[in-house]
Amino acid sequence: MSIVTNTICINPRKAMISEALYLYYLNALLNGNKQQCKDIIINQIDQKVSLKEIYKDLFQRSMYRIGQMWEKEKCSISSEHIATKITEGLVDLVTNKYSTDNKNGKSVVITCIDKEYHELGARMVAGFFETHGWNSIFVGANIPCNEIIKLIGEKKPDVVGISSSFYININRLIKLIQSLKDEFPNQEIIVGGQALAEGRSECLSQFPNVSYISCLNTLEEYIQKYQS
Numbered sequence: 001m002s003i004v005t006n007t008i009c010i011n012p013r014k015a016m017i018s019e020a021l022y023l024y025y026l027n028a029l030l031n032g033n034k035q036q037c038k039d040i041i042i043n044q045i046d047q048k049v050s051l052k053e054i055y056k057d058l059f060q061r062s063m064y065r066i067g068q069m070w071e072k073e074k075c076s077i078s079s080e081h082i083a084t085k086i087t088e089g090l091v092d093l094v095t096n097k098y099s100t101d102n103k104n105g106k107s108v109v110i111t112c113i114d115k116e117y118h119e120l121g122a123r124m125v126a127g128f129f130e131t132h133g134w135n136s137i138f139v140g141a142n143i144p145c146n147e148i149i150k151l152i153g154e155k156k157p158d159v160v161g162i163s164s165s166f167y168i169n170i171n172r173l174i175k176l177i178q179s180l181k182d183e184f185p186n187q188e189i190i191v192g193g194q195a196l197a198e199g200r201s202e203c204l205s206q207f208p209n210v211s212y213i214s215c216l217n218t219l220e221e222y223i224q225k226y227q228s
């Protein structure tokens with residue numbers, strides 16, 4: 001039996017994201033067609049496609065593509081904003097579907113640095129922890145350093161995750177990590193985001209217990225190691 005979603009035919013035995021499905025989803029996203037995007041995602045959930053695949057091969061891949069199109073002025077700012085909003089809603093939908101009541105007693109705070117407005121990656125990372133049984137506190141974009149310090153003091157999480165996408169903010173990232181280390185010297189910290197891609201994560205080596213995690217595969221390994 002196969003499932004037909006408007007123009008695309010998906011074989012339920014092959015629970016993976018094909019190129020055709022990705023392009024179909026990207027097209028719906030670029031058209032701002034929220035319902036079509038949602039139908040595609042619900043269909044993937046019904047077919048038991050993993051959360052990681054949906055995050056990575058549909059959400060992340062399409063947003064990276066939209067970034068390239070935006071750079072070449074082939075996608076308007078409003079289309080990019082609409083695509084981001086649709087994706088935010090769908091990340092939450094998928095996260096809720098794959099979340100577990102079987103909690104492991106560990107907690108993580110996921111935050112962006114001050115003046116960092118990219119929060120979709122951080123939202124996914126928070127969701128990824130949540131679906132692995134962690135209590136994840138997602139703080140979101142543009143959080144002043146002193147607020148983060150205050151929150152960590154209150155919540156005392158096992159891990160703090162910091163997201164940094166815009167390269168120009170790298171000094172703010174270093175300042176935040178330094179402040180966290182001054183207040184909580186043993187705090188385990190993970191950092192991710194495109195600001196540190198292409199070898200720029202070297203700046204973290206000065207700090208103990210701070211690691212750079214570039215993608216969901218590495219994050220999965222990190223969570224498994226941390227839990228064992």
Ligand code: B12
Nearest residue numbers: 063067116117118119120121161162163166167192193213
């Ligand atoms: C949507 C978007 C925006 C939106 C963000 C809205 C929102 N609510 O998030 C808005 C409009 C605000 C925006 C603004 C800007 N943007 Co913008 N934006 C994007 C775009 C198209 C998508 C971002 C996204 O959601 N990606 C998908 C997510 C899932 O990927 P991700 O963030 O990489 O996250 C993954 C990993 O990095 C990692 N990860 C991320 N964080 C963390 C944290 C932890 C703890 C861990 C473990 C892992 C981890 O895991 C995630 C899942 O795999 C990107 C294109 C791109 N390549 O991403 C450009 C992009 C990031 N933006 C860019 C730029 C230049 C800007 C602006 C300067 C534009 C301008 N002139 O105003 C401003 C800067 C604003 C600021 N001060 O932060 C550049 C950044 C270049 C750089 N690295 O410095 C990019 C790459 C576009 C480009 N091709 O040039 N943007």
